[in-house]
Amino acid sequence: MIRFENVTKRYPDGTTAVHELSLEVARGELVTLVGPSGCGKTTTMKMVNRLIEPTSGRILLDGEDISAVDPVELRRRIGYVIQQVGLFPHKTVLDNTATVPFLLGWSKAERRKRAAELLEMVGLDPGRYGDRYPDQLSGGQRQRVGVARALAADPPVLLMDEPFGAVDPVVREHLQNEFLKLQSTLHKTVLFVTHDIEEAVRLGDRIAVYGDGRIEQFDPPAKVLGAPATPYVADFVGADRGLKRLSVTPIERGDLEEPPVVHLDDPIDKARARMRSEGARWAVVLDDADELHGWLAADALDGAKGAKSASPATGKAAGPATVADHARRMEAWLPLGSPLKQAFSSMLQHDAGWIAVLDDADRFVGVLTPAGLHEALRRSIDADERDVRRDEVELETIGDA
């Protein structure tokens, strides 16, 4: 459907943005172009709707050389969505959506009907949002209008240049999912530019990994992740390899630290002595049933008296002050065997420097700290390397035999 044949783009200053590119996007396919900033993704995309002319080579759209097609006519067949959206600020959402039908001379009634249909399709209620102006929408809503506008004349091809790049990660994921759903019914031929490998993997039927004006690999996502074609690709997808590893590496006993443990009813003098003798700044606090209650900071005991004040009512001494008077609840805990990713997420969620780890019977076994998490990751990497060596040994043995 979109075919690049040995396309090169050299800018007047001598920069070669795209070098001898050959690539074909099949009808109904969503291809993501992914690569670092400045590698030529946008240049590639803009050559398809003739915002940029190639220096050499040709681009065919449905078999037709686009250099022979009038650019205005060409762009009616190609929806274009960009990060800055580019909505007209003085036009309503309905009128923005109907931009291309307006240019095509549709009647007002037809335009409004089509625009309302499209807004509905991208998840915006036309009754509620249709008469608003772009600055009365959230960033995510503006992007939806951008997508609706690109689809207005039902073009077979969509070019999307970082369309969801300017919104926060939660909205982005939402928009990605909505777009995937839309694409599963519309089956447009889509060229989608992103610098985010996660987005490329999530959306693309195939991914073209760019490195400096050239395609390093053009394959389905699983293949790009599982069998990177070049060290460059391995490096590029490897940027989040650690995160993927976090999802598959469980917390083991050996990863845990054992801070001092005190009980709720321990006198604070005892708890203080315990922490001092172990040089610890805090201790884990368990209740009578040896279940996790929380933690006690050494600082919290600074200046605390070993005995409670006498009760004003009875005049009797109230007994020793206990850990319960100074302990804090700890909500961040996980069972042994949970993935490290969950531990990491829990630390962030609770703004905690460690999380408690419990066994199957909910007994406290130790704490995982960022250092322990790092060690656990290294353990899994070492294990992988050992696996590789084992394979090599087997191969050698077979070879020798």
Ligand SMILES: Nc1ncnc2c1ncn2[C@@H]1O[C@H](COP(=O)(O)OP(=O)(O)OP(=O)(O)O)[C@@H](O)[C@H]1O
């Ligand atoms: N008009 C121009 N004149 C000269 N060089 C240009 C021009 N436009 C882009 N370039 C250069 O061409 C190269 C590719 O740019 P391009 O915008 O295609 O990259 P990109 O991969 O889309 O980057 P980004 O993700 O940052 O948008 C860069 O080195 C850029 O500086």
